[in-house]
Amino acid sequence: MPKLLCFAWYSLDVLFTSSTICHLCMISIDRYLAFNFPLRYGHVTSQRTTVVKISIVWIVSFCIAGPLFILSMLDSRQSLHLYKGKTRSI
Numbered sequence: 001m002p003k004l005l006c007f008a009w010y011s012l013d014v015l016f017t018s019s020t021i022c023h024l025c026m027i028s029i030d031r032y033l034a035f036n037f038p039l040r041y042g043h044v045t046s047q048r049t050t051v052v053k054i055s056i057v058w059i060v061s062f063c064i065a066g067p068l069f070i071l072s073m074l075d076s077r078q079s080l081h082l083y084k085g086k087t088r089s090i
Contacts, residue, residue, distance in 0.1 A: 007072050015065035022057040 030053070034041045 004073075007069060011065050011069035011072070014068055015061055018064045019057060019061035022060050026053050026057050
């Protein structure tokens with residue numbers, strides 16, 4: 001597998017895993033607020049706040065996965081023929 005594809009695979013894995021965890025955390029926070037403030041919660045929620053919450057989750061996920069992808073691309077110690085211990089036959 002080419003080096004760029006391996007980096008993309010691992011980075012997307014981290015991105016989607018972290019976004020899943022962040023989405024679950026945001027759902028938990030949302031349910032907590034709805035349970036503790038039932039009268040106020042209905043007036044506060046709107047489509048705009050939902051979009052803001054989803055945007056926050058994806059921004060946090062990109063902040064977690066972005067440095068991994070960028071720093072691994074800048075790592076010049078890895079050869080194109082040798083990556084993750086695998087040898088590529090020529």
